[in-house]
Amino acid sequence: MSIQLGCGVDTATLDRHSVVPLYYQIQQRLLEQIRSGALKAGEPVPSEQEIAARLGVSRMTARQAVKSLCHLGVAYSQRGKGTFVSGAKLEKNFRQVLSFSEEMEARGAQPRSRVLAFKRIHPNEQVAEALHLSPAEEIIFLRRVRIADSAPLCIEATHLPARLCPKLLENFEPSGSLYRVLGERYGLQVHMADEVAEASVATGAEAKLLRIRGRSPVFRFTRTAYLHNGQPIEFVKSTYRGDRCKVVNRLTRQLEIIS
Amino acid sequence: MSIQLGCGVDTATLDRHSVVPLYYQIQQRLLEQIRSGALKAGEPVPSEQEIAARLGVSRMTARQAVKSLCHLGVAYSQRGKGTFVSGAKLEKNFRQVLSFSEEMEARGAQPRSRVLAFKRIHPNEQVAEALHLSPAEEIIFLRRVRIADSAPLCIEATHLPARLCPKLLENFEPSGSLYRVLGERYGLQVHMADEVAEASVATGAEAKLLRIRGRSPVFRFTRTAYLHNGQPIEFVKSTYRGDRCKVVNRLTRQLEIIS
DNA sequence: AAGTGGTCTAGACCACTCG
DNA sequence: GAGTGGTCTAGACCACTTG
Numbered sequence: 001m002s003i004q005l006g007c008g009v010d011t012a013t014l015d016r017h018s019v020v021p022l023y024y025q026i027q028q029r030l031l032e033q034i035r036s037g038a039l040k041a042g043e044p045v046p047s048e049q050e051i052a053a054r055l056g057v058s059r060m061t062a063r064q065a066v067k068s069l070c071h072l073g074v075a076y077s078q079r080g081k082g083t084f085v086s087g088a089k090l091e092k093n094f095r096q097v098l099s100f101s102e103e104m105e106a107r108g109a110q111p112r113s114r115v116l117a118f119k120r121i122h123p124n125e126q127v128a129e130a131l132h133l134s135p136a137e138e139i140i141f142l143r144r145v146r147i148a149d150s151a152p153l154c155i156e157a158t159h160l161p162a163r164l165c166p167k168l169l170e171n172f173e174p175s176g177s178l179y180r181v182l183g184e185r186y187g188l189q190v191h192m193a194d195e196v197a198e199a200s201v202a203t204g205a206e207a208k209l210l211r212i213r214g215r216s217p218v219f220r221f222t223r224t225a226y227l228h229n230g231q232p233i234e235f236v237k238s239t240y241r242g243d244r245c246k247v248v249n250r251l252t253r254q255l256e257i258i259s
Numbered sequence: 260m261s262i263q264l265g266c267g268v269d270t271a272t273l274d275r276h277s278v279v280p281l282y283y284q285i286q287q288r289l290l291e292q293i294r295s296g297a298l299k300a301g302e303p304v305p306s307e308q309e310i311a312a313r314l315g316v317s318r319m320t321a322r323q324a325v326k327s328l329c330h331l332g333v334a335y336s337q338r339g340k341g342t343f344v345s346g347a348k349l350e351k352n353f354r355q356v357l358s359f360s361e362e363m364e365a366r367g368a369q370p371r372s373r374v375l376a377f378k379r380i381h382p383n384e385q386v387a388e389a390l391h392l393s394p395a396e397e398i399i400f401l402r403r404v405r406i407a408d409s410a411p412l413c414i415e416a417t418h419l420p421a422r423l424c425p426k427l428l429e430n431f432e433p434s435g436s437l438y439r440v441l442g443e444r445y446g447l448q449v450h451m452a453d454e455v456a457e458a459s460v461a462t463g464a465e466a467k468l469l470r471i472r473g474r475s476p477v478f479r480f481t482r483t484a485y486l487h488n489g490q491p492i493e494f495v496k497s498t499y500r501g502d503r504c505k506v507v508n509r510l511t512r513q514l515e516i517i518s
Numbered sequence: 519a520a521g522t523g524g525t526c527t528a529g530a531c532c533a534c535t536c537g
Numbered sequence: 538g539a540g541t542g543g544t545c546t547a548g549a550c551c552a553c554t555t556g
Contacts, residue, residue, distance in 0.1 A: 021524075021525060021526090022525080022526075023525080023526090041488070041489050042488055042489070047540075047541060047542080048541080048542070049540080049541080049542095057526080057527085058526060058527045058528060058529085059527095059528085059529090060319075060525095060526070060527075060528090061525080061526060061527080063542080063543090064525085064526090066542090071330070073451070076450070076487045076488070077541095077542060077543090078487075078534090078535085078541085078542080079533070079534055079535080079541075079542050079543065080533070080534030080535040080536085080540085080541050080542065081534080081535060081536085081540095081541065081542080082535095082540090082541060082542075083541090083542075084488060086487070086488065086489045087485065087488060087489015087490060191335070191511070192332070192509060192510060192511045193509070193510045194507070194508070194509055194510075195507070195508045195509075195510055196505050196506070196507050196508075197456065197505065197506040197507075197508070198501065198505050198506075199458040199459070199476040199477055199478045199499075199501035199504075200458070200476050200501060201460065201476050215474070217458040217459045217460050217476060218458055219458045226346065228335045228337075228345070229300075229301055229335070229343060229345065229346060230300050230301070230345045230346015231346060240458075242457065242458035242459060245458075246455050246456065246457050247455070247456040247457075247506065248453070248454070248455050248456075249453070249454045249455075249456070249508060250451060250452070250453055250454075251451060251452045251453075251454055252450070252451045280543075280544060280545090281544080281545075282544080282545090306521075306522060306523080307522080307523070308521080308522080308523095316545080316546085317545060317546045317547060317548090318546095318547085318548090319544095319545070319546075319547090320544080320545060320546080322523080322524090323544085323545090325523090336522095336523060336524090337522085337523080337553090337554085338522075338523050338524065338552070338553055338554080339521085339522050339523065339552070339553030339554035339555080340521095340522065340523080340553080340554055340555085341521090341522060341523075341554095342522090342523075
C-alpha cells in the first residue's frame with residue numbers, strides 16, 4: 001500500500017457536528033485535490049478502505065463520497081483496480097437548463113431585452129399539447145428580442161400556463177429573469193427540459209429584428225421545460241442568430257438503455 | 260399505510276442465488292410497473308421501508324433500487340414525503356453518444372456509406388489539439404457520405420489516433436460501424452463526447468455531395484469522443500442536411516455546479 | 519405521532535485485478 | 538495473496554412532511 005496516496009485527504013479532520021453530511025465533506029475535499037492538481041487525470045483516487053481508515057468513517061460513507069464523484073463525471077471506477085480521476089475538464093460545464101439571463105451571466109455578458117408582447121391569450125394547438133392544456137385554458141405569452149452586448153441575439157416566444165403563475169403580468173418585469181421570478185415568487189423550480197434544435201435560415205421579418213440579412217443561417221429551438229413531477233411549466237420557441245451562437249453538448253454513452 | 264401500494268412488487272420473489280444483484284432485480288421490477296402503467300406519473304413508488312419489508316431485503320438495498328430510478332430520471336425523491344414517478348417519458352431516450360450506424364438502427368433506417376477517403380495522414384493543428392497528439396503522430400482519416408433511406412444525410416470526416424487502433428485500415432470495412440470495430444477489436448469503449456453544433460449553409464461542394472441546393476441550411480458538428488479515462492479517441496467534423504435532421508436534447512438543471 | 523427519505527455504522531462475502 | 542470495488546445486512550438517529 002502506498003503511503004503517499006492519501007496525501008491531503010487527512011490534513012484536516014471532518015466536522016462531525018456540522019449539518020453538512022460527512023460524505024459531502026469528503027467529496028468536496030477530493031474535488032479540491034483534483035482542482036488543485038494534487039490528483040491528476042488518470043491517477044487513482046484514494047481507495048474506499050483507505051478513506052474510511054484515515055478519516056474514521058465507515059466504508060459505506062467513504063464509498064458514497066467516491067461514487068458521487070463518478071456521478072459528477074469527475075472519476076470512474078474499475079472493479080478490482082480502483083477509482084481514477086477522469087480527464088474530463090471540470091470547467092466545461094455540460095449543458096444544463098439555463099434561462100437566457102443565466103446563460104448570459106455565465107458568459108459574462110449583460111442580458112437585455114426588447115419586449116414585443118406580454119399578454120394573456122389562448123394557446124394554439126401546438127402550445128396546448130406541449131403544456132398539456134385544454135385549448136380553453138389561458139396562457140401567458142411573452143415575446144422578446146434578446147440582446148447581448150448591444151446586439152440582438154435571438155427572438156424568444158415564451159408560453160406559460162396562466163394557472164400556475166397567477167398575476168404574472170403584474171409581478172414580472174418582462175426585461176428581467178423569468179426563472180428567478182418563477183422560483184422565488186411561485187415556488188416553481190424547473191428541473192429539466194426537452195429541446196429540439198433545427199438549422200434554418202431567417203425569414204425577412206426575423207432578419208429585421210435580429211439585424212441580419214434575410215436567409216442568414218439561424219437556429220430554431222423548441223423547448224419544453226418541466227417541474228420535478230414532470231408537469232410542463234414552459235414552452236419556448238426561439239430563433240437564434242447562427243453567427244452568434246453554438247450549441248455545446250456533453251453526451252454520455254450509457255447503453256444501460258431502458259428497453 | 261396503503262395496502263394497495265406494493266401491488267406487483269411482491270408477485271414474484273427475488274432470486275437470491277442469481278448473479279443479478281438484488282437491487283437491480285428490484286429496479287427492473289419497478290421499471291416494469293412504470294412501463295406497464297401500474298405506476299403512473301406523479302404516483303408514489305413503494306417506500307424504501309415497504310420494499311425492504313415485502314421483499315425481505317435490507318433497507319439499504321431497497322434504497323439502492325429506488326435511487327437508481329432517480330438516477331435514470333424516472334423518479335424523484337422528496338424528503339419526508341416519498342419517491343414519485345416522474346412524468347418524463349421513458350421512450351424518449353435522452354441524447355447519448357451514438358455512432359451513425361447505431362443512430363440509424365435506432366430509427367429503423369438502413370445506414371449506408373460512400374467512402375471518399377480512408378488513409379493514414381498527419382493531423383492538422385485543430386485535429387492534433389483535439390486528440391492531444393503531437394503533429395508528428397499519425398492519424399487515421401476517414402471521410403464518408405452517410406446515406407439513410409437512399410438519400411444523403413451528411414458528410415462525415417473522422418480522425419482517430421493511429422497508435423490506438425493499429426492496422427485499422429486492414430481491419431475495418433469502412434462502410435460498417437466504426438464503434439463496433441473499436442470496441443470488439445481494440446477494446447476501446449467510448450464513454451462520452453463533447454459536441455458543438457453550428458447552424459450554417461452548404462457550400463457548393465457540400466451541396467453536390469448532399470444533393471441539395473447551394474446555401475441550403477445545414478448543421479455543422481464538431482465532436483470529440485473520449486474513453487473512460489478521458490483520453491480522446493475520435494474527432495469528427497460533420498455536415499448534416501438541415502432538412503433531414505434535428506438535434507434533440509434532454510437538459511437537466513443541476514445547480515450543484517462544480518465551482 | 520407516524521411515515522418518509524437522508525445519513526451513518528461495523529461488519530460481511532464476493533468477483534475481480536495484479537504482482 | 539493482497540487490494541480493490543460491488544453488493545448486502547440489520548440495525549440506528551435525524552429532519553422533514555402530513556394528518
